Structure formats: structure tokens, C-alpha cells
Amino acid sequence: MRGVNLGGWLVAENWMTKGSPAWNGVPDDIANKGEFQTMQYLGHAKGDDQFKRHRDSFITEQDFRDISAAKMNTVRIPVGYWITGFDNSGGGDPNGWRVFAPNAISYLDRAIRDWAPRYNLVVLISYHAAKGSQNGMDHSAPSDPGNSHWGNYPENVVNTLDAVEWLARRYNGDAAFLGIGLLNEPSGTTPESVLKQYYYDAYGRIRLFSSCLLVVSPLLYQQGPYDSDWKNFMRCPNWYNVRHEWHRYQIWGFEGWDKNRLISYAQNELKNAVNAWVGNWLFIGEWCIASSANFDNDDDLRRYAQAQLEAFKGATGGWTFWTWKFYNDDGSRNGWSMKSMVNRGFIQL
Template sequence: MQRACVVLFLLIGLALSVPNNHVADRIRNGLPMRGVNLGGWLVAEHWMTSTSSLWDDIPGDVVQQGEYALMKSCGNFEGTRRFGLHRSDWITEDDIEEIAKSGLNAVRVPVGFWITGFDMQGGDESQDWKVYAAGALEYLDLLVQDWAKKHNIAVLVDLHAARGSQNGYDHSAPKFFNKSTWSNNTQNVENSIDVLEFLVKRYKDEEAFLGVGCLNEPGGTTDENVLKLYYTKAYDRIRAISSKHLFGVAPLITQQQLNASDWQSFLLAPKHTDVIHEWHKYFKFLGWEDKTEDDVLKYVYGELKSDIKNWKGNRLFIGEWSLSTNPSAPFKDASRWNTFASGVVDAYSNAPAGWTYWTWKVSNDEEQVLPWSLRSLIRAGKFPKF
């Protein structure tokens, strides 16, 4: 009997000493992310979810403006009903299982500030969260606490839509389309910190939870100094809750290159730990509209790879990227496509924190191969090995 007890205690001790085998733990310890965004799910964008019943009978000028305009157009009751259907169907456990079987290890999940169900900051916009459809949190819970845990996928939660809007784009669900007022007052900024704090408190003990991205694509009239102060204050608040979760910092959308401002010396170790620096790199916008295939390939195999390798700041993370290009660079020839796609994947694989593709799925991607949709590329055998 005594020997049996000793064996039992040894087994219990061994079990307790076994390290966490979930991939999120390994990513926090240096394994690069090889992941995908769950775009269009908890922050809706019409261009990529156009077949969703969310947008039925909504005027064309409204659908381009994001969730706030949609909810104002159809009313809270009907909008909440529509979002309930959309969220239950757009991403399911089957998607997470397929993501895992594809060899990916992480998902980046866009959320809006309203996911908390409160706003403690007051001011003119303190009631705006009530305009948006409730219920997103239960799906984020499902993802973090069940699906991602079961299928060994790490979850990075990204504040995609901040109170006041950080860029005025539809994906920030702005109250006033094309207007970014986030950095105009302290209450907006403090609300964003509250959201990050809420998320980390809620999920800090969940093994699939990787951390937070603090702000998606700040741009428009967002003030760089306010942005950096926000990151600094948010870091202190988050580290008071958790010392191990990733803390994602994004520069202004116009500063996502090697020597922009002083980002390479911002929030560095040893004083600051587990900070990742996020770039979004596309071949569609910001000067790429008329570039040829040769222009794209020259950049991919030259400046892009060089910039990533020469980055000296916090671990670089390519949080959004796509193989979608403009008509001036169609890459219809299979050989040219392979040269392009493999070059991009190779370049981004040099980012120490890894990458997450934009996005997992888009409307109509089961009928045709669409470069915005990673699942359609993988299913068609058009995505390089990684």
C-alpha cells in the first residue's frame, strides 16, 4: 500500500512537471507563427463577406462603411439577429480543424471595442458600443476556450476597431466613415486600454491564448506620439496582469518599413518583454496599383527580404499579407505564380515572430481560387510549403 502511494505521488509529480504542450506556449518561447486571420467574422467587412445575409437589402453606400453604419441602417434588433446568424456560420470548429490540418499553428482574430459590453470612459462616444450587435464574445470564448485548445491552434486577439476609429476605414467600424478621431481625446485611448485589459484578464489562464495585438493599422489623423504613449501605458497595464503573453505593437500604416521613425528602439528588452512589432505588407495598395509583375518580383526578392532581415527592433511579425495583386501584375502563368508566391513566403518566413495570412476565407472561394482566401489556395495546391 505504501509503495502504491509513493508511485501515485511520483506519477502526480511527473504530470505536474510536464511542460505545457500547446503550441501557444512554444510560440511565446520563440516558435514563429505560421497562421491566418479570421477576417470578416467578429468584425464584418462587406467586400469579403458579400454573400452573407448580413448585407441583404442594405444600400450600397452603407455596406462600404462597416458595422456601425450597418447597424444604424437595419436597427439593433434586426442587426443583432443577422450578426447572430453570421457569426455562427462564417467561422466554425470545422474551419479551425482544417486550419490545423493544413499545418498552420495560429490564428489572428479581429475584434471591436464593443466586445466587452461596457465603456467606462464617458464622453460623447461612451454609449456608442450599444449600437453594435452583442454576442461576439461568446464566439471568441468558443474559439479560445474550446476549438483552439482542442486543435492546438494559438489565438492572437487583435483590436481591429477602436472607439473613435484609428483610421476611418470600414474594418474599424467607424461612427463617421473615413474619419479617424481615436487619438483626439484621452477617453478613446483609455477605452482601448480597457479593452486589452479585459481580454487579457479573461483569457490569461487559457492555454490557447497567445496575447493581444493592440491596434490594427493606425492611420488617418492618428497622432504618432499619442499612439506610442498608448502602447507604453497599455504595456504596463497588461504586464500587471500577465508577464508571459505577447504584446503586439503596430506603427502607423505609413511607417511599415525599415527606418520609419524610431520604432526599432521602441519598448525594447530587457525592460519590456514579449513585445512583437507588426507590419502589414500587401501588393495592392499604397503605390502598388500600377506595378507590373517584374516590379513586384524585384521588390520581393530584393528590398522586402532585405528589410525583414535587417530589422533590429522587437521581433517582427507580418500580421497581415496576401498573394492578391492588381490587374497590372496578374501572375496567371503557373511558373511566374510559383516564383512570386514562394518568394513572398520565403521573405516573410524571415520574420522572427512569424506571419498570419489575410484571410482564411472570403465569399465565393469554394467556386473559384481567390488569392485573398488562404483556404482556397491551399485546397488548390497553389500555396507554397512553409
């Protein structure tokens, strides 16, 4: 698997889509809290049209064509709990999904059933935003920003189980459907025991009808080979077609590092961490070449990108870069944008 995330599309993130019609008339302090807060502020009379225009324009068929031409084979698409259009969990706020702009599912349908197969790509759905929020961050569209309630209330977990099963059933017969990342970046107050039981239960439900890929993520602070006992979690032969996901960014916790230190880290510590993993096939679901360092020399930025790519060769389950592009991507040296990095020759596949 060698691919890219379509971040900011069906789970909108203001920091990477500024200028999108989704945020028209929305103060930054609200937009930066995610899609729930934004739609609550706008209301359906304004918000539905603004988010429709965002979804129509941000990612198009041309992007799938360009991703394929760049020699990638996979797109990871973040989605939220509202995409199903129902909540049968019987608790919490059963109408929370109604706050969001409707019809996101039609865009996912088009991606999986039209654009991806046309350009020889497969789609990994990433369950990015769960009811109650699994991390409190903007990309989980929390109703209570900064707080994670997903793992503390059984109805939230039930809603997530219903949703991932529904998505797997919907796309199980589609050739471009690779599978589902069962929960993105669980953190905050999410108990590890609840998280692991959710993975067991999701696997049990989906394996009744599908052998699709299922990806499990540890807690956000468990991104190394020796964290907790994840290396022994859901191992073959009792569980099959399961991958373990890490997100490896050299940004937070790396403030003040210069470019040479970052390159050395990627060549050594990062590579060693990946190679030390002994659990299920390792999948690097998110990474980038953005940093706080001053990469004033193009050759050094290429070296940094190549060092990470070399490190991730040890990840048997492959990788997806975060992210494909920013809104109105101008082709600048934006280390978050795979489109810019490929077009400028900083990443060569």
C-alpha cells in the same frame, strides 16, 4: 508563428463577405462603411439576427480543423470595442457600443476555449476597431466614416486601455490564448506620441497580471525598417514579450506592375526590408498574394507566393496571412483567400 487571419468574422467587412446574411437589405454605400453604419441602418430588430447568422455560419469549427490540417499554428482574430459590452471612459458617446449586435464575445470564447485547443492552435486577438476609430476605414467600424478620432480624445484611449486589459484578464488562464495586437493599422490623424504612450500604458496595465504576447503596430505608413524610431521602441530587457507588426501588401502603390516585377520585388526589396529590421521581433500581421497583375500562369503565382514566404523567413516573430476565406468561398484563384490558395496548391507550407 505561422497562421492566418479570421478577417470579416467578428468585425465584419462587406467586400469579403458579400452574400452573408449580415448585409441583407443593406445598400452597398452603407455596408461598405462598416459594421457601425450597417447596424445603425438595420436597427436591432433586424440587425441582431442577421449578424448572429453571419457569426454562426462564416467561421465554424471546421475552419479551425482545416487551418490546423494546412500546417498552421496561429489564428489572428480581429475584434472591436463593442465586444466588451461596456464603456466606462466617461466621454464621447458612451453608448456607441450598444449600436452593434450583442454577444460577439461568446464566439471569441468558443474560439479560444474550445476550437483552438482542440486543433492545437493559438489565438492572437487583434484589436481592430477602437472607439472613435484609429483610421476611419470600414474595418474599424467608424461612426464617422473616413475620419479617425481615436487619438484626439483621451476618453477613446481610456476605453481602449480598459478593453485590452479586460480581454487579457478574461483569457489569461487559457492555454490557447497567445496575446493581443494592441491596435490595428493606426493612421489618419492619430498622433505618434499618443500611440506610443498608449502602448506603454497598455503594457503597464497588462504586465501586472500577465506575460502574454503584446504586439505593437506603427502608423500605417510606417511599414519599413527605417521609419521613425520604432526600432528602439519598448526593447528588451526593460520590456519583454513584445513584437513589432508590419502589414506588407504589394497592391496599393503597385498598380500597373506586371507579375515579373512583383516577383522580383518580393525576392529582393521585400526580403531586404525584412532583414534590415533590427528592433523587437518582427511579426508580419497581414500579407496576401492578391495583386493587380495578371498571374495567368499557375507556376508564376506559386513563385510569387514562395518569394514572399522566403522573404518573411527573416521575420523572427512569424506571420499571419490575410485572410482565411471569403464568404461562400468557391475555391477560385482568389489571392486574398488562404483556404483557396492552399487547396489549389499555390501556397505550400
